Amino acid sequence: MPPPPPPPPLSAAGAGGGRRRWQNRLSPTLARDRCYTRAFRSAGLRPTAVPLPDGAVVHLWLPPAAPPELHPVLLLHGFGARATWQWAPFLRPLIAAGLAPFVPDLVFFGGSASPAADRSPAYQAACVAAAMAAVLPGAPQVQAQRYAVVGVSYGGFVAYHLAHAFPAAVERLVLVAAGVCLEEADLAAGLFAVEDIAEAASLLLPQRPEDLRRLVGLTFCRPPRFMPSCFIRDYIRVMCTENVKEKTELLHALINGKKLSDLPKINQQTLIIWGEQDRVFPLELGLRLKRHLGDTSELVIVKNAGHAINREKPAELCRLIKNYIADPSVKYRDGHKGSWKSAIKRFAGSSLRKVDSTRPLL
Template sequence: MPPPPPPAAAGRRGRCVLSFAVARDRCFSRRFLRAGLRPLAVPLPAAPATDPAPAPATTVHMWVPSRPPRNPLLLLHGFGASATWQWAPYLRPLIAAGFDPIVPDLVFFGASCTRLPDRSDAFQASAIKTAMDAIGVIRFGLVGVSYGGFVGYRMAAMFPEAVERVAMICAGVCLEEKDLAEGLFPVTGVGEAAALLVPRRPEEVRRLVRLTFVRPPLIMPSCFLWDYIKPTLIIWGEQDQVFPMELAHRLNRHLEGNSRLVVIKNAGHAVNLEKPKDVCRNIIEFFKEPIAEAANGDDKVWKLLHL
């Protein structure tokens, strides 16, 4: 008789055959469906308009409302597997507050992809804006987390007629090269920053989690970690070790009275996951306020949450 097959759990390099990440993806997808959103792949052709059948160069995957949105709110995720992981806890509170969430995977994440060579935040901004136009959403509010905040900041600059107001969560858009040399950022160069934010090995994931969470998970099995491979509201985790608080203050100063800074106590860079209820509450309050109040940069609007 032939020898029995190896156990199902004995994957290559110690990886789990039963993927924890895939199971989580399915769970989050069900939550999106129950919240009334549906998945949509939006092809963005790059060929000239004279081409009768241009091939899609870029595809943006989005979760969109089942009916035309009345109060659209674009949610841009940070580095991670896909948008569903970061925004699932926010769907029902935002919908209950009267918002219509639109949740895309940024290009190179989740199911969004391109065959174009551009990797800039301007390209991301243009791709997401084109996808929004394709689904008929012309004006919208925007929330961006970390890297999604970089893209959202660029979108607001490129398409001011479309982006009504912006909320940025731990997005170090004011980071300068000298900050790396002076030790403000926990890496010494762009290459190390890329390795930090896009981990390829379990130990790199552990390092990123230690930096992004104040209370990181105690147990992180390697077999799971392989799977993880205008008016402006600024929300920041007080103990952010990826983009320190100095960058929040710098951005607030840079916006010269058109922003509000909210500092969340006992939270790090992953404040959107560590304190989702508090972050969501501030997002709802900000987007429900009249423009004049939301744009007030006076010290009276400073909020320090003792949580």
């Protein structure tokens, strides 16, 4: 196969645009993005843009029209890439289990945006709830207006506020590595590897290859061994340069002034899933959330998994989600993984620093 032709000569005025077009043609990140989009479409999902009264727009993938009588489940992505990158492997198994996946991009991710100044998870939840209220009446393939919600990491914060603010809409909840019980005081206590939110933003919104390498190393239990610099720079250029200011403000709203005593309790049955070796939100936060919610919750600890459970253990995570949501008549249907009780015994009497001496990233 002959090598690709060289890029055409660029005029001084059009050099920037031409260079970007040439980079896009050769971009492995854009190629992967197209693959994830095709996976959504091949699973039968279709995209739509839902305008909201305050001027916000929520980009949302709707479930297929068949098979009939599916049970709706809302899938909320984390702080990394857009929704297609985090949920593509889960669609077909969830649909086969009788679930109808609704998959939005959260505001300032993917195709969703808002002119509002509010950066709180509660505002994200209100936007998602409004979008679901707009599309559910037009989705006759689902059997009820109530829906289950699955939130990964940052998406778990949004899911929690959605369950609290809209209890009539949210039936049950799955929170995956979602540190909703964190407090601002945890930074000073040394629970995280960063001293302030600015340092956290530099890693969670990486603009340099070394920041992305460190983030991957902290996110995965077993980080990829081969990460070419050209691929890292391409990923940053494509995925990490949009809405940096707004996303930084989302991080500030996530932790500034937060106290566990201010976190409301929710009444929905909740499954909490945590990687045993999570270095982003340490297991202590999962145990804290279990204690906060009490008997309405169950905690599953996944062994040999870090924060990126959806990438490291997609089959196990999908099984847990299916088992918990497909039959709402049961509280909890998985006893395979380690129990929260054994983890509490292991951590009993430990200080925050002793809980995780590697000081995980926020």
